[in-house]
Amino acid sequence: MSFTVIIPARYASSRLPGKPLAEIAGKPMIQHVYERALESEAERVIVATDDQRIADVAAGFGAEVCMTSPDHPSGTDRLQEVVKLQGFYADDIVVNVQGDEPLVPPRIINQVAHNLKAEPDASIATLSEPIEDINSLMNPNVVKVVSDVRGKALYFSRAPMPWPRDQFSDPEARNTMPEGFSWQRHIGIYAYRVKLLNDFVTWPPAPLEETECLEQLRAMWNGAGIHVAVADELPPAGVDTQEDLDRLRALMEKA
Numbered sequence: 001m002s003f004t005v006i007i008p009a010r011y012a013s014s015r016l017p018g019k020p021l022a023e024i025a026g027k028p029m030i031q032h033v034y035e036r037a038l039e040s041e042a043e044r045v046i047v048a049t050d051d052q053r054i055a056d057v058a059a060g061f062g063a064e065v066c067m068t069s070p071d072h073p074s075g076t077d078r079l080q081e082v083v084k085l086q087g088f089y090a091d092d093i094v095v096n097v098q099g100d101e102p103l104v105p106p107r108i109i110n111q112v113a114h115n116l117k118a119e120p121d122a123s124i125a126t127l128s129e130p131i132e133d134i135n136s137l138m139n140p141n142v143v144k145v146v147s148d149v150r151g152k153a154l155y156f157s158r159a160p161m162p163w164p165r166d167q168f169s170d171p172e173a174r175n176t177m178p179e180g181f182s183w184q185r186h187i188g189i190y191a192y193r194v195k196l197l198n199d200f201v202t203w204p205p206a207p208l209e210e211t212e213c214l215e216q217l218r219a220m221w222n223g224a225g226i227h228v229a230v231a232d233e234l235p236p237a238g239v240d241t242q243e244d245l246d247r248l249r250a251l252m253e254k255a
Helices: 029-038 052-060 075-085 106-118 134-138 171-175 194-200 207-212 216-221 242-254
Strands: 004-009 044-049 064-067 093-096 124-130 144-147 153-157 184-193 226-230
Touching: 004 029, 004 075, 029 044, 029 052, 029 106, 044 052, 044 075, 052 064, 075 093, 075 194, 093 106, 093 194, 106 124, 106 184, 106 226, 124 144, 124 216, 134 171, 144 184, 153 216, 153 226, 184 194, 184 226, 194 216, 207 216, 216 226
Parallel strands: 004 044, 004 093, 044 064, 124 226
Antiparallel strands: 093 184, 124 184, 144 153
């Protein structure tokens, strides 16, 4: 099947400015991400950036680069500008691979693209992994997702979801991981149909999105179907902080 990977890469990061250019094992981070994406089945891999420094480095290692506006409110808006500039068709599929995940498995890039292709009623496909400890279940920075029997997302939330009423009626029991359900953490890799991206940028932020600070809830608010599957391979954590970068450098320099 045919799909394109788009890698959004911003220089301005509040916690780690310039992180796409941070060196890891002799290469800038964005090059590691690009090379992992090339190992997928994607026909094209495009680096989307609003910064000339990133564009120059990416072009230097042979990447296709698309310059985008610095004023986008979200990464989804940046993707939509790329598909508009590149003349993509409404039924084309693009996969958003974050520029701060240098160890993203090519296998899950393929997985979300194939899942979306196989689900004509879905506009977006994404992945999840099991939550196995109570701290993660209660952590608002761990986004939970619940889906139906066919894999269609019912809701995404920062709250523990679903709420195990009987066990958690005892406050002391909330310190123990409940049994009887497979709680799922959302993994932030997405495949989109281009029509969804074109529609998304016309929709105002949704009340659910603003309440939870979760952009995917705008799509759900407007009736877009999101397919969720358990990831075939678990991606290592991305890079948000200097500590994350130091950890990843130590890991990759040993490889």
